[in-house]
Amino acid sequence: MLKSLFNWKVLLNLLVAIGVFVGLVWLTFRWLEYHTNHGQEIPVPNVVNKSVHDAIKILDDAGLEYEVDSFKYDPKYRPFQVLQVYPSPGSRVKDGRAIQLRVNPKTWAKVAVPDIINKYSGLAFQRLDQVGLKVGDTLFEPSIQKDAVLRVLFKGNPIKPGSLLPRFSTIDVVIGSGPMRNISIPNVVGLTVKEARGVIARSMFEVGLVEHEDGGKDESDIIYYQDPAAGDVRDQGMQMDLWASKKTPAELRDKIEQLNSVYRMKVDTSLPPIRYEEVPAHPTPNYEQAPPPVVPKPEPAKTEAPKTTTSNTKPAASTSTAAKTDNKPKTTATGTSGSGSNTGSNNKTTTTTQQTAPKPKAKKVVVE
Known part of the structure; x- marks a missing residue:
């Protein structure tokens, strides 16, 4: 086996x-070296x-790919100006490497308008400021x-919540x-329910109760009664109740009279009209100078002669006359005589001092 x-x-x-x-x-x-351009590196141009148009042309001439990324808008730079390059300029990369370009956009990024309809104005302004929108008029x-x-x-046209607008x-x-x-x-009265709704909305009122005579909800029914009555004055937003029927108002005269007795107040014109006068809450003060008080002139004091008591005995005529002359009271006229000098100086009157003489004793007369 080893031999084999x-x-x-x-x-x-x-x-x-x-060998194979x-x-x-x-x-x-x-093949890998040829396909990956091994040993062939290209410097990244600055x-x-x-x-961005000039940057793309330079990268194409250098045989490099590119990727454009919209960077945060900065008003200090021109629109579409290249702000950053990755890898950094001067780095050596292989042919066909994608270079990332961060470009300043034309304007701010768009933001969605928040839903502030029917919200309080103070809260609405705060929500707009948070998303970066400014309030003009x-x-x-x-x-x-x-x-x-x-x-x-926005620019005079109404916009809906959620619309995208440039920031700021x-x-x-x-x-x-x-x-x-x-x-x-x-x-x-006389219009259809559909027509009446449009008229009421244009007059800045709201539709309240709509009662159909047949109990249906046909918008083509004719209005034969309304409350409040036409010509009355109300504030904006008040509700108007309507009564509708397929019949004309002339055919529903009895029904209208019945509704008038309920919703129309009869005013008695035989009574005189009531006059209302405004009374000031605080009377107007009178700043005119009051006349000086009148001081009455003093009258001179009158002296009264004291009454003398007569005895029961009847004296003779001669003696009686002597008694009368002797019984006259002595009075001091210092008050009346000196009043002239006192009034000349101080215009003050002095009270007269009256001194009454002691009552004379009856003399005993002996007639022989």
């Missing part, structure tokens, strides 16, 4: 197999700060939703200013 192994034919076959294997390995490496429109956002406008775009916001007052109620 060392046969020249076997050895020849082994040598041929080894070595040849295949060599051919494989040569295309930073160039436009604030427009006010009559609405029952006071201080709520009604619409969002300026939008206008329409806000409700409150309901309008004293709006005339429109007349919808």
Whole structure:
């Protein structure tokens, strides 16, 4: 058996197999070297700060591939300007290597408009600022939703929530200013329910109860009664109740009279009208100067003569006259005489001092 192994034919076959294997390995490496450009490297050209069109042309001439990535917008650089290159300029890469270019976009990246319809204006402005949108004009429109956002406008056109706009775009916001007052109620009697809804909506009212005579919901029924009545004044957003039927209002006269007795208030015109006068809450103070008080002039004091008591005995005529003259009281007139000098100086009157004489004793008269 060992002798058969060392046969020249076997050895020849082994040598041929080894040669074929070595040849295949060599051919494989040569093919890989040729296919991958082994040992051939190309320096990355510097295309930073160039436009993306010029950068692509330079890379094509160098035999390099490229990938363009939109970088964050920076207003300090030109639109479509190359800001970064990877691998960095000067690096050596093989032929066909893809070079990544980060380019400044034309404008800011787009953001979605948040849903701020029917939201409070303060919260809506905060949501817009968070996504990077600016509020331009604030427009006010009559609405029952006071201080709520009604619409969002971009360049004068309304936009829906979720629309994409460039970041830092300026939008206008329409806000409700409150309901309008004293709006005339429109007349919808004789119209169909569908037509009445349009008229009521244009008049800034809302449709309330709609009662069909036959119990159906046919929008082609004719309105034969409404509440409030046409011509009344109400605030914006008030509801209007409607009664509809397939018959005409002339055919439903009794029904209309019945509804009038319920919804129409009869005003007694025989009573005189009530007059209302406004009374100020606080009376207006009078700043006119009051006249000086009048001081009454003092009157001179009057002296009264004291009463004398008479005795029961009747004296003679001569003695009685003497007694009368002797019984006169003595008074001091210092008060009256000195009043002239005192009034001349201080205009003050002095009270008169009255001194009454002691009562005289009755004299005993003996008549012989």
